[in-house]
Amino acid sequence: MSTSRVILTEALARVEGEGGMHVEIEGHEVRDVKVRIYEPPRFFEALLRGRAFTEAPDITSRICGICPIAYQMSAVRAMEDACGVTIDSGPIRDLRRLIYCGEWIESLGLHVYLLHAPDFLGYPGFVEMAREHPDAARHGLELKKTGNTIVTALGGREIHPVNIRVGGFSRVPTRAELRRKLYEPLARAREHAVATVRWTSEFTIPDLDWEPAEFVALAEPDRYPIDVGRIVSDQGLDIAPAEFNAHVVEEQVPHSNALHARIRERGSYLTGPLARYNTSSDCLWPLARSTAREAGLGRLCSNPFQSVIVRAVELVQACDEALSIIDGYEPPDRPAVEIQPRRAVGHGATEAPRGMLYHRYGIDDDGIILDARIVPPTSQNLRSIEEDLRAVVARNITLPDEALRNRCEQAIRNHDPCISCATHFLELTVDRR
Amino acid sequence: MNIPRNVVVIGIGNQLRGDDGAGLEAARRVRDCELSTSITVHLHEGDAVGLLSLWDKADAALLIDAVRSGAPPGTIHRLDASHAPLPSPVRQASSHTLGIAEAIELARALGTLPPTIRVYGIEGGRFEAGAELTIRIASALDTLVRELRVEALRLSAA
Numbered sequence: 001m002s003t004s005r006v007i008l009t010e011a012l013a014r015v016e017g018e019g020g021m022h023v024e025i026e027g028h029e030v031r032d033v034k035v036r037i038y039e040p041p042r043f044f045e046a047l048l049r050g051r052a053f054t055e056a057p058d059i060t061s062r063i064c065g066i067c068p069i070a071y072q073m074s075a076v077r078a079m080e081d082a083c084g085v086t087i088d089s090g091p092i093r094d095l096r097r098l099i100y101c102g103e104w105i106e107s108l109g110l111h112v113y114l115l116h117a118p119d120f121l122g123y124p125g126f127v128e129m130a131r132e133h134p135d136a137a138r139h140g141l142e143l144k145k146t147g148n149t150i151v152t153a154l155g156g157r158e159i160h161p162v163n164i165r166v167g168g169f170s171r172v173p174t175r176a177e178l179r180r181k182l183y184e185p186l187a188r189a190r191e192h193a194v195a196t197v198r199w200t201s202e203f204t205i206p207d208l209d210w211e212p213a214e215f216v217a218l219a220e221p222d223r224y225p226i227d228v229g230r231i232v233s234d235q236g237l238d239i240a241p242a243e244f245n246a247h248v249v250e251e252q253v254p255h256s257n258a259l260h261a262r263i264r265e266r267g268s269y270l271t272g273p274l275a276r277y278n279t280s281s282d283c284l285w286p287l288a289r290s291t292a293r294e295a296g297l298g299r300l301c302s303n304p305f306q307s308v309i310v311r312a313v314e315l316v317q318a319c320d321e322a323l324s325i326i327d328g329y330e331p332p333d334r335p336a337v338e339i340q341p342r343r344a345v346g347h348g349a350t351e352a353p354r355g356m357l358y359h360r361y362g363i364d365d366d367g368i369i370l371d372a373r374i375v376p377p378t379s380q381n382l383r384s385i386e387e388d389l390r391a392v393v394a395r396n397i398t399l400p401d402e403a404l405r406n407r408c409e410q411a412i413r414n415h416d417p418c419i420s421c422a423t424h425f426l427e428l429t430v431d432r433r
Numbered sequence: 434m435n436i437p438r439n440v441v442v443i444g445i446g447n448q449l450r451g452d453d454g455a456g457l458e459a460a461r462r463v464r465d466c467e468l469s470t471s472i473t474v475h476l477h478e479g480d481a482v483g484l485l486s487l488w489d490k491a492d493a494a495l496l497i498d499a500v501r502s503g504a505p506p507g508t509i510h511r512l513d514a515s516h517a518p519l520p521s522p523v524r525q526a527s528s529h530t531l532g533i534a535e536a537i538e539l540a541r542a543l544g545t546l547p548p549t550i551r552v553y554g555i556e557g558g559r560f561e562a563g564a565e566l567t568i569r570i571a572s573a574l575d576t577l578v579r580e581l582r583v584e585a586l587r588l589s590a591a
Binding site: 114125126129130131134137138141144145148158159251 | 478479480482483485486531535538539542543544
């Protein structure tokens with residue numbers, strides 16, 4: 001006799017936003033898996049219409065309190081592209097990369113320690129973990145704080161910074177200011193980041209008979225992808241951000257207020273730490289590369305449960321790069337390049353901590369926004385997250401409901417979904433019949 | 434003469450969401466009172482994890498935040514978290530960050546919680562984006578600010 005069951009988590013914790021997971025099992029078969037996104041859509045693209053091109057970074061940064069820099073950077077890249085300006089080198093690019101490293105350190109540190117590590121160590125949350133692993137908890141908090149310190153130093157405040165503008169910054173720091181505010185905390189953060197790679201490499205990583213169909217990330221010659229690059233994949237995709245719309249379609253699905261994206265020719269794909277690592281691990285600097293090797297990572301890594309280690313490696317890279325930028329920094333002559341609007345369409349793609357974030361804007365000769373399209377990483381990943389979840393349920397189908405629910409939640413957190421971004425939170429149900 | 438003890442008064446909230454700004458307004462008014470130099474006032478918006486560094490090394494912390502429990506707007510709830518967690522209903526409806534109750538328990542786990550920690554909850558009426566503080570909250574604040582000043586001075590001298 002076949003038994004049916006439904007496993008349901010009403011509100012998935014330790015993800016950003018509001019949503020749920022519903023899994024239906026009949027006997028030993030997975031019947032249905034849905035990541036239900038019920039957080040209401042926020043219509044940011046519509047409210048951007050009619051605003052000035054210079055307002056896009058400040059308006060879109062409000063989409064997310066965790067990764068506002070990603071929104072600001074994709075917006076300024078797109079607007080500069082529309083206006084025919086490229087800032088791919090020099091001190092303004094360096095400062096952009098530095099503040100983006102700050103967001104990576106804050107967000108990756110938050111995810112590894114506060115959101116994900118409790119899953120691997122068997123605690124219901126970070127507070128319970130901190131009682132038995134106080135030193136690790138302190139490292140996590142210090143990493144997060146260091147990231148915030150960088151964002152505050154360059155952006156004016158830690159959440160929704162105000163100092164980033166199309167063309168550059170409103171004000172740039174002096175060399176002495178950067179060194180005084182950031183050097184010591186960053187040097188300590190780099191040590192904590194190396195320790196984080198070793199710590200996460202000792203976690204028990206569940207096996208999985210599934211890997212994402214395609215890894216998609218930005219890529220730039222000789223640099224680990226953060227703020228600039230072409231869009232590439234391990235399946236041969238190699239396009240400019242301007243070609244994104246020709247290759248990626250977004251579709252509405254009944255159970256989600258977030259759109260699901262797919263590669264037009266092939267289907268689901270994954271962005272984020274695993275994608276970046278698999279397309280650019282050769283570009284990691286020696287410290288990050290050697291800690292990755294010591295942690296047992298090869299050149300490629302496809303098990304999403306290992307993403308926690310890859311995030312730790314990226315923490316090392318971000319700290320190392322940030323220190324190097326501070327070492328070599330000389331302030332620009334002017335804090336921003338003056339930019340004249342023109343009637344055009346511009347595209348911008350950058351790497352938010354949880355994956356690639358694409359913006360496209362049409363503007364007129366006065367710089368008024370005519371239309372906007374924003375494709376956040378979680379929308380791009382949702383189809384893969386559901387496929388991943390199906391594989392996790394299939395492999396663990398004999399587990400009792402509570403253990404299966406925990407494993408499913410851990411699997412979702414592998415992808416650090418930001419549902420608020422994708423709709424512009426998560427419940428979990430497992431239904432066994 | 435005793436060495437004064439360090440007391441922090443921390444107003445918590447979101448300035449842009451109506452009565453959610455009540456804790457910030459209370460802290461602002463306490464800051465404008467005559468206080469001893471061992472009393473520090475902070476206004477805190479955003480992630481509650483940041484509270485750990487604000488009360489680090491303090492002997493006592495007084496936190497003020499807006500709450501929504503169904504009581505009449507302007508009701509003041511007084512909670513002491515010095516020796517036990519806040520009651521479980523006092524939880525923030527957020528997912529990616531910790532709420533105040535979790536931040537207090539995290540500090541307790543790490544041994545960095547001030548020996549005295551009190552939470553003053555101001556019952557809010559409306560939390561819409563862009564709204565002003567409601568009248569009943571504004572008048573309740575007068576009483577609360579006087580109480581906070583007296584309590585902060587008493588704790589700093591204790």
